[in-house]
Amino acid sequence: MAKINFGGVEENVVTRNEFPLAKAQEVLSNETVAVIGYGVQGPGQSLNLKDNGINVIVGQRKESKTWDKAVADGWVPGETLFPIEEALERGTIICYLLSDAAQIAVWPTVKKHLTAGKMLYFSHGFGVAYSEKTGIIPPTDVDVALVAPKGSGTSLRSLFVEGKGLNSSFAIHQDATGKARDRVIALGIAVGSGYLFETTFYKEVTSDLTGERGTLMGAIQGLFQAQYEVLRANGHSPSEAFNETVEEATQSLYPLIADNGMDWMYANCSTTAQRGALDWKDKFYAATKPVFEQLYKSVTDGVEAKNSIDSNSQSDYREKLEVELEAIRNSEMWRAGKAVRGLRPENVPVPKPEEALV
Numbered sequence: 186m187a188k189i190n191f192g193g194v195e196e197n198v199v200t201r202n203e204f205p206l207a208k209a210q211e212v213l214s215n216e217t218v219a220v221i222g223y224g225v226q227g228p229g230q231s232l233n234l235k236d237n238g239i240n241v242i243v244g245q246r247k248e249s250k251t252w253d254k255a256v257a258d259g260w261v262p263g264e265t266l267f268p269i270e271e272a273l274e275r276g277t278i279i280c281y282l283l284s285d286a287a288q289i290a291v292w293p294t295v296k297k298h299l300t301a302g303k304m305l306y307f308s309h310g311f312g313v314a315y316s317e318k319t320g321i322i323p324p325t326d327v328d329v330a331l332v333a334p335k336g337s338g339t340s341l342r343s344l345f346v347e348g349k350g351l352n353s354s355f356a357i358h359q360d361a362t363g364k365a366r367d368r369v370i371a372l373g374i375a376v377g378s379g380y381l382f383e384t385t386f387y388k389e390v391t392s393d394l395t396g397e398r399g400t401l402m403g404a405i406q407g408l409f410q411a412q413y414e415v416l417r418a419n420g421h422s423p424s425e426a427f428n429e430t431v432e433e434a435t436q437s438l439y440p441l442i443a444d445n446g447m448d449w450m451y452a453n454c455s456t457t458a459q460r461g462a463l464d465w466k467d468k469f470y471a472a473t474k475p476v477f478e479q480l481y482k483s484v485t486d487g488v489e490a491k492n493s494i495d496s497n498s499q500s501d502y503r504e505k506l507e508v509e510l511e512a513i514r515n516s517e518m519w520r521a522g523k524a525v526r527g528l529r530p531e532n533v534p535v536p537k538p539e540e541a542l543v
């Protein structure tokens with residue numbers, strides 16, 4: 186493992202240099218990796234594993250949209266695509282990539298097929314860390330570990346195809362065979378991770394629930410909406426408000442942060458912007474820090490896990506979700522956003538020269 190200094194704190198990480206793909210292929214050479222679930226992570230991880238030369242099969246409910254998607258992606262029924270129970274039977278490593286709520290429902294079936302020496306793999310600490318709520322308590326004679334890609338399965342696949350990779354955490358909950366560490370790191374490399382950092386199931390779930398409710402998803406919509414509404418209430422057009430709130434962020438300034446950090450983004454904006462941003466950042470920090478503290482407590486108190494399980498286990502979960510997403514989609518801000526995206530130069534057809542002259 187490489188020791189890397191992150192802002193003054195040394196951590197052990199694994200990169201493709203210490204653990205090349207060839208080593209991952211060797212570690213997994215006698216395994217059948219069964220990816221259970223073909224939602225968001227399932228396709229990304231299974232296709233990357235396959236393209237990396239790993240023996241992988243997919244287990245998915247028959248007669249579901251995602252079964253059809255798996256077939257469209259090249260998985261062959263009866264050869265590499267099976268109903269869940271058959272895949273569980275065939276797999277020596279079970280990648281449990283159903284939604285966290287579905288993992289609770291299907292657990293009794295999974296447990297039946299966890300014979301000694303197999304590995305149970307997750308991409309979230311949820312099921313095991315909240316075992317008193319989920320009932321997921323693996324038998325003691327199997328390895329239990331996780332690789333949690335820090336991003337959507339959609340990006341895991343698209344970055345892999347571009348020759349890049351998402352960073353992932355990994356954790357070992359149970360090492361029954363003495364090989365859990367090699368197995369999980371091999372899987373982490375083979376699913377297309379950038380670098381891997383070590384954590385525990387509990388730390389993974391508490392940080393992940395915080396991040397997605399916070400800056401990654403929840404906070405960002407709240408922040409965008411608040412600024413957009415203030416601009417609109419003061420007579421700015423939707424186009425102006427959307428460009429100053431979202432489009433400039435995602436198209437120009439956030440990619441600069443991604444490339445070289447916040448100070449570099451500031452340094453590449455005007456002196457006027459720099460002064461204002463430096464003056465106002467502390468006010469936003471002070472306003473939001475208590476909310477993040479409240480959020481973290483809600484996570485560690487188990488409230489967030491309970492809310493997720495309660496709502497995601499309902500049979501009409503998808504319909505209710507669609508109503509809430511529809512409300513966001515239909516808000517003026519995101520309708521304006523759709524129009525703005527449509528006007529990006531790459532989305533505007535180039536007129537033929539004679540038309541352009543008219």
Ligand SMILES: NC(=O)C1=CN([C@@H]2O[C@H](COP(=O)(O)OP(=O)(O)OC[C@H]3O[C@@H](n4cnc5c(N)ncnc54)[C@H](O)[C@@H]3O)[C@@H](O)[C@H]2O)C=CC1
Pocket residue numbers: 222223224225226227245246249251281282283284285287290291308309311333334335336337338339
């Ligand atoms: N969505 C993402 O990009 C990320 C997900 N994760 C974790 O990865 C795991 C998988 O998450 P997603 O890919 O988002 O799952 P998902 O919500 O897309 O669902 C995956 C599959 O579960 C199946 N399913 C749902 N209910 C079922 C039931 N009752 N019986 C049988 N199958 C059922 C669906 O057909 C689907 O193929 C979770 O632990 C999640 O927290 C981790 C990082 C990112």
Ligand SMILES: CC(=O)[C@](C)(O)C(=O)O
Pocket residue numbers: 334335336337338393397401
């Ligand atoms: C994409 C990801 O890692 C999230 C936001 O934590 C999730 O989908 O659960």
Ligand SMILES: [Mg+2]
Pocket residue numbers: 393394397
């Ligand atoms: Mg998450």
Ligand SMILES: [Mg+2]
Pocket residue numbers: 334335336393397
């Ligand atoms: Mg996450």
